[in-house]
Amino acid sequence: MGKLIYAANVSLDGFLEDEQGAFDWSVPDEDVHAFWNEHERGIGTSLYGRRMYETMRVWESDDWLADAPAVVREYADIWRTGDKVVYSSSLADVSTARTTIERTFDPEAVRRLKEEAATDLSIGGAGIAAEAFRHGLVDECVLLLCPVAVGGGKPALPRGRRLALELLDHGRFANGVVYVRHAVRASA
Template sequence: MAKLIYTGIMSLDGYTADAAGRFDWSMPDEEVHGFINDLERPVGTYLLGRHMYEVMSVWEDMSLSGEPPVIRDYAKIWRAADKIVYSTTLASPSTANTRIERDFDAGAILALKEAAERDMSIGGTMLAAQAIKAGLVDEFRLLLTPIVVGGGKQYLPDGVGLALELLDEHRFGNGVVYLRYARRT
């Protein structure tokens, strides 16, 4: 069975975007970006909320001329993966290998995990919150950025308790810390 992985770049106080919705403070440098590429390379399917999909869809058609190797590498990873977007408002996808689902269905996602040959990634705090509450997320991969933003979009939802086991950790030269946890069952 494939794992469902929730990866996020977040502030030290637990936010993926600040109170104004900005996340420019979380942009990875080349070292961190290369590391993220290696994390994402084995992923076969992205499950995305509408907003996260709209942010990430720039990778589909972005000009790679003159871009550094880590950017070109990530664009290839993004373009090759299947994408499932959960949205009640998006009329049609703007990227290849993409389908839209209107409703979050925990049973359907469990069936996807059971059938998938490659791991799956979930993105978007609201969609991830539903999957976390349904007990579907197997791993949490956090990239902690050395900044405190004071509020905004939380990486983890309120009202959920989880027992986790630390699987891996890594420190980067820019102060970012990577933590990988598995959900204890």
């Protein structure tokens, strides 16, 4: 059985992106990128909302990677080998391999995915993650807290929902990013 892991780069004040939708403040340096590479190696299937999928699909192409550092090219290879499920009622089709579209988020289908998985699953995108939290599906949160406060924007964690968390691991990067990994014990 796989765990469902919510993983994200987050501003210190708890946002995935600022009020203009920018997240350039969270672009990882090589050490942080290496961390994400290692994390993603353990993921077999990624569940995305439409906007997160549209952001992530850049990894399908090598065109822009020619001059990128090896750690960045490695991430692209890792991303391409995983399965992807996109939850969208508006997306007509997908442009990446190993990707399927689901028109609605079905909590029971996600429970089955977890039960049948030989590896862990990830969930990305604030809206779809909030649904997973609401249905008690998220097992762990892996958050990289970036040394910036953006003052508002898209919250990283669902609003109006209390989560009981247990710290499993933590660390610090030279660029000031702090890593925390929590088990989700209860949601109310």
